[in-house]
Structure formats: C-alpha cells, structure tokens
Amino acid sequence: MKHFLYLHLLSARQALVKILRQPFGSLLSLLMLSVALALPLALYLGVESTQAWVGKLTATPQISLFMELSAEDADLAAVKSSLAGNPKVKSVSFVSKAEALAGLEKRNGLDGLAADLDSNPLPDAFVVTPVTLEPGELDMLQKELSGLPMVESAQFDASWAKRLYGMVELVRHLTLFLGAALGLALVLVTHNTIRMQILAHRDEIEVSKLIGASDNFIRRPFLYHALWQGILAGLIAWGLTSWLVATANPAVREFAQLYNERLELRTLTAFELLAMLAATGVLAMLGARLAANHHLRQIEPH
Amino acid sequence: MIQFDQVTKRYPGGNEALKNLSFAIDSGEMVFLAGHSGAGKSTLLKLIAGIERATSGGVLVNGQNLSKLRPSQLPYVRQHIGLVFQDHKILFDRPVFDNVMLPLNIIGFDRRDAAKRVRAALDKVGLLGKEKAMPIHLSGGEQQRLCIARAVVHRPSILLADEPSANLDRAYALDIMELFKSFHQVGVTVVISAHDETLMEDYGRRIIRLREGQFAA
Known part of the structure; x- marks a missing residue:
C-alpha cells in the first residue's frame, strides 16, 4: 500500500514538473482551456449574482390597488372587506391619500407642498400581498382586483422584475449549455494533448511494456498530466473571472445605483472553486483515459 | 523452470512459427538456441517472456501457465x-x-537502493564510467552491454537474450558470452539464441536447434 502511494506520488510530481518545465507548449493549451472555461464561469457568476437579487424582488410580489379620486369612505370599506374575504389575498395594507402625500413630502423634502395644493392629487391605495407566487395566477388576481368597484387601476409592481427573472433564467440555461459544451471541449482537448504525448513517447512505452510495465503503470503519468492540466486550467479560469468581476463591479454598482438598488457580482465560494477544480480535473482525466486506452492498444506488445 | 508442452504458435496470416514443440529448461540451466533466422528462435523467446501467446499448448514459466493468465497479468511475469x-x-x-x-x-x-543497483549493474558490464553518457555516443558493443545491464538490474531469475552477439566482432561476442556465463554461475536461468553455432560449441552447454519451427535433427 505504501509502495502504491509512493508510485502515485512520484508520478504526480513528475507530471507536474514536466508541465511546468515545458512552458510554451503546455502554456498554449492551458491558456486555451482556461479561456474556454472562463466563459461559462463568468456567465455563471453573473447569473448567480443577479439571480439572488432578482429572486429577492420577486419573492414578495405586491399588487397596488389605486382607488378613484372620487372614492368615498363607504367605497373604501367595501373594497377592504372584499379583499379581506378573498382567499387569494394574504394581507392588505391601506395607504390613505393623506399618508401618501405626507410620505411624498417627507421623502422628497417638499415640506409645505400640501399647503400649496388646493386638494390632494393622490389616490387612496391598498397594497395587496397575494398568497400565490405563480405568475399566471398573479395575472388573474390582478385582473380580478382591477374589476372591483371604484378601483382606478391594479398595478403589479413586480411585473418588470418578473421579466428580468425570465431573462436571467434564459441566461442560466445558456450557461448550463455552454458549461456542458466546454466541458466536452475540455475532454477533447485533453484527449488530443495526451494522444500527442503518447505518440511522442512511443519508444519508451514500447520498451516499458517489454520489460514488464503494466498498462496502469504506463497510463499513470499521462493521467496525472491531464489531472494537473485540468486543475491548472480551472485555476487560471478562476483567476480570469475574479479579475473580470473585480474590474466590472464598480460599473455594476453604479448601474444598480440608478435604480436605487445594491447589486454586486460575486466571486466563487471556496466550495464552488473546489467543485469546479474537481470537475475540470475529472473531465481532463476522462479525456486522457480515453486517449490512453485507444492508443496504448496500438503499441506492441499487447 | 521453463516448460513447453506441445506448443504451436501461428501468426495471423497462417505462418506457423512453432509447431507442436515440447521441451523443458531446468532452473539455473544455461541453454543455447540455434537455427537460421526464421527458424522460430525469437518467437520461442517471446513466448517465454509472455510477449506473444501460444496458439495452442502450454507454456510454463516459474510454475505459472502463461496460456491461462489474463493479458493484464502478463507484465508481472515479465518483471x-x-x-x-x-x-x-x-x-x-x-x-x-x-x-x-x-x-x-x-x-x-x-x-536510493535503486541507484546502487544501477551502478552495480553498470559495473558488471563495464560501463560504470559512462553512466552520464548519452547512448548515442556508445559503440555497438557498449550499447549491447547497456541492454544487458538493463536486463539484469532487477535481478531476474530468467535471462533471455535474442541474438546478443549479432553485429559484433568475435572478440566482443566472446566478452558478451562470458558475461552471460557469469550470470548463469550465480544461479540465473539463461537462454541465448544465435545463428552462429561456433560460439556456442566452446561452452559445452545444451543446444536446442530449431528449423522451421521444429527441432532440427
């Protein structure tokens, strides 16, 4: 067992040294893999960052019910009781026109605005929190509520957020697809790298086989080479995206500021980084294994 | 110990390299294998080493029937x-x-032990001073010695040599033969093939003569 581990350690170290010692050739394929990996990774981070934020917006969709300006107290009471009796409505809060005007003055620093106006131009409003989160049912509820007597309009506050959410979903699917496609590319590129290496070491492999090397022994250095290549490519891709996030974040923050929101792109968590490195390592080894199985069979003796 | 039991080796294409061959080589014996090229000498050695597999019959090496081993086990026999x-x-x-x-x-x-073993093997074949040399700078005889050092460095119980003295002049060839004799003297089973019988006869060892895959009369 100790011997087995020793052999593996030796192979792993030799493979790493080899990658680091022939910088140009391996650097090119490493960079190619890294750039390819950085693309879905950056998309993933973009989606993850905005999805959390968009999810927060849409998690509590609210419908604002604006009353006609001429609505009387009796009308308000009627709407209120109708809302209270509606099983699709979770809770209702009432914002009277006086409260709304006071709020407006306070928020915008327009003290004395009310005094200058002949009458309050703002309507009474109900803010309805529905039970459901399902977009179709929300639409139905919105229509139903706008049909109540003396209701001017029912606005679904989160409708734009819902559209954004849909777009983010789309990008998320794109990320998955790109991730899968470039994962496959990782397998194929490693397959090719290892194939070239096996062909370059044909004599050594033949002699090793002749003097008693098992297939596992011969495969081992190539698999470790692929493993390091996968891990290094993952690390470089991580570095590239981290750099991208760091440079893009000021602009993203500024953009979000325009909408009075706080939004930032995040970098990978330690767990995500480890998972990604494990995935790139395994995919690279898969490519190497396929190449080795195919090409070692062609070298005598069998 | 090496034992062939009615061994036939047919290559793809129908060429029969060995035909129904039976013989045994004792542990620690030194045996010569004679015959023209194409007589089956190389095939016979490859069967012992598990590089080729017999089409029919049994090849026993150190008590293991190579015909019954899985291909993945053959490398360990070769070790x-x-x-x-x-x-x-x-x-x-x-x-x-x-x-x-x-x-x-x-x-x-x-x-660390390996480095000592390597130097011991190089010393044995007279190449100790050239351990850092690149093989391309060695003479033909020195390359053959290098090959021998590699063959004995892990102290195998069986040593197989396929035409080791071909392409060498007679003095060099005798040197090489003496080397094999010294391995035989420490208990290694040695099988050497050659097409030049004059070298073998001086040693008074058993000679297996092959012609077209069978024992020559």
Missing part, C-alpha cells in the same frame, strides 16, 4: 525475466543511468 534484445531497444533520449533505472522504476524499487 521476473531479463530481456536482451537484438536491436537493443535503448532509449536515446536519456543517459545510460536512466536507461538502466527503467526496470527498477517499473517494479517500484526504492530510489
């Missing part, structure tokens, strides 16, 4: 055999020392 190739099969991309180190890497020998 107990030393092979000297007619074309040397030296790796020209690395120095003499690393060439001899190869078998020890394969069996996973401890690295």
Whole structure:
C-alpha cells in the first residue's frame, strides 16, 4: 500500500514538473482551456449574482390597488372587506391619500407642498400581498382586483422584475449549455494533448511494456498530466473571472445605483472553486483515459 | 523452470512459427538456441517472456501457465525475466543511468537502493564510467552491454537474450558470452539464441536447434 502511494506520488510530481518545465507548449493549451472555461464561469457568476437579487424582488410580489379620486369612505370599506374575504389575498395594507402625500413630502423634502395644493392629487391605495407566487395566477388576481368597484387601476409592481427573472433564467440555461459544451471541449482537448504525448513517447512505452510495465503503470503519468492540466486550467479560469468581476463591479454598482438598488457580482465560494477544480480535473482525466486506452492498444506488445 | 508442452504458435496470416514443440529448461540451466533466422528462435523467446501467446499448448514459466493468465497479468511475469534484445531497444533520449533505472522504476524499487543497483549493474558490464553518457555516443558493443545491464538490474531469475552477439566482432561476442556465463554461475536461468553455432560449441552447454519451427535433427 505504501509502495502504491509512493508510485502515485512520484508520478504526480513528475507530471507536474514536466508541465511546468515545458512552458510554451503546455502554456498554449492551458491558456486555451482556461479561456474556454472562463466563459461559462463568468456567465455563471453573473447569473448567480443577479439571480439572488432578482429572486429577492420577486419573492414578495405586491399588487397596488389605486382607488378613484372620487372614492368615498363607504367605497373604501367595501373594497377592504372584499379583499379581506378573498382567499387569494394574504394581507392588505391601506395607504390613505393623506399618508401618501405626507410620505411624498417627507421623502422628497417638499415640506409645505400640501399647503400649496388646493386638494390632494393622490389616490387612496391598498397594497395587496397575494398568497400565490405563480405568475399566471398573479395575472388573474390582478385582473380580478382591477374589476372591483371604484378601483382606478391594479398595478403589479413586480411585473418588470418578473421579466428580468425570465431573462436571467434564459441566461442560466445558456450557461448550463455552454458549461456542458466546454466541458466536452475540455475532454477533447485533453484527449488530443495526451494522444500527442503518447505518440511522442512511443519508444519508451514500447520498451516499458517489454520489460514488464503494466498498462496502469504506463497510463499513470499521462493521467496525472491531464489531472494537473485540468486543475491548472480551472485555476487560471478562476483567476480570469475574479479579475473580470473585480474590474466590472464598480460599473455594476453604479448601474444598480440608478435604480436605487445594491447589486454586486460575486466571486466563487471556496466550495464552488473546489467543485469546479474537481470537475475540470475529472473531465481532463476522462479525456486522457480515453486517449490512453485507444492508443496504448496500438503499441506492441499487447 | 521453463516448460513447453506441445506448443504451436501461428501468426495471423497462417505462418506457423512453432509447431507442436515440447521441451523443458531446468532452473539455473544455461541453454543455447540455434537455427537460421526464421527458424522460430525469437518467437520461442517471446513466448517465454509472455510477449506473444501460444496458439495452442502450454507454456510454463516459474510454475505459472502463461496460456491461462489474463493479458493484464502478463507484465508481472515479465518483471521476473531479463530481456536482451537484438536491436537493443535503448532509449536515446536519456543517459545510460536512466536507461538502466527503467526496470527498477517499473517494479517500484526504492530510489536510493535503486541507484546502487544501477551502478552495480553498470559495473558488471563495464560501463560504470559512462553512466552520464548519452547512448548515442556508445559503440555497438557498449550499447549491447547497456541492454544487458538493463536486463539484469532487477535481478531476474530468467535471462533471455535474442541474438546478443549479432553485429559484433568475435572478440566482443566472446566478452558478451562470458558475461552471460557469469550470470548463469550465480544461479540465473539463461537462454541465448544465435545463428552462429561456433560460439556456442566452446561452452559445452545444451543446444536446442530449431528449423522451421521444429527441432532440427
């Protein structure tokens, strides 16, 4: 067992040294893999960052019910009781026109605005929190509520957020697809790298086989080479995206500021980084294994 | 011990290299294999080393029937055999020392002990001073010695040499034969093939003569 581990350690170290010692050739394929990996990774981070934020917006969709300006107290009471009796409505809060005007003055620093106006131009409003989160049912509820007597309009506050959410979903699917496609590319590129290496070491492999090397022994250095290549490519891709996030974040923050929101792109968590490195390592080894199985069979003796 | 039991080897294409051959070589014996090229000498050695598999019949090496082993087990049989190739099969991309180190890497020998073993083997064949040399700078005779050092460095119980003295002048060939004799004297089973019988007759050892895959009369 100790011997087995020793052999593996030796192979792993030799493979790493080899990658680091022939910088140009391996650097090119490493960079190619890294750039390819950085693309879905950056998309993933973009989606993850905005999805959390968009999810927060849409998690509590609210419908604002604006009353006609001429609505009387009796009308308000009627709407209120109708809302209270509606099983699709979770809770209702009432914002009277006086409260709304006071709020407006306070928020915008327009003290004395009310005094200058002949009458309050703002309507009474109900803010309805529905039970459901399902977009179709929300639409139905919105229509139903706008049909109540003396209701001017029912606005679904989160409708734009819902559209954004849909777009983010789309990008998320794109990320998955790109991730899968470039994962496959990782397998194929490693397959090719290892194939070239096996062909370059044909004599050594033949002699090793002749003097008693098992297939596992011969495969081992190539698999470790692929493993390091996968891990290094993952690390470089991580570095590239981290750099991208760091440079893009000021602009993203500024953009979000325009909408009075706080939004930032995040970098990978330690767990995500480890998972990604494990995935790139395994995919690279898969490519190497396929190449080795195919090409070692062609070298005598069998 | 090596035992052939009605062994036939037919290559794809129908060429029968060995025909129904039975014989035994005792442990520690030194045997010569004679015959013209194409007589089946190389095939016979390859069957012992598990490089080729018999079409029919049993090949027993150190008590193991190679015909019954799975292909994945054959390399481990080869680890107990030393092979000297007619074309040397030296790796020209690395120095003499690393060439001899190869078998020890394969069996996973401890690295420090391995270096001692490599120097001992190089000393035995008279190449100790050239461990850092690249094989391309060695003469034909020295390359053959390098091949022998690689074949014995892991102290195999069986040493197989395919035409080790071909392409060498007689003085060099005798040197090489003396080397094999010294391995035989420490208990190694040695099988040497050659097409030049005059070298063998001086040694008074058993000679297996092959012609077209059968024993020659």
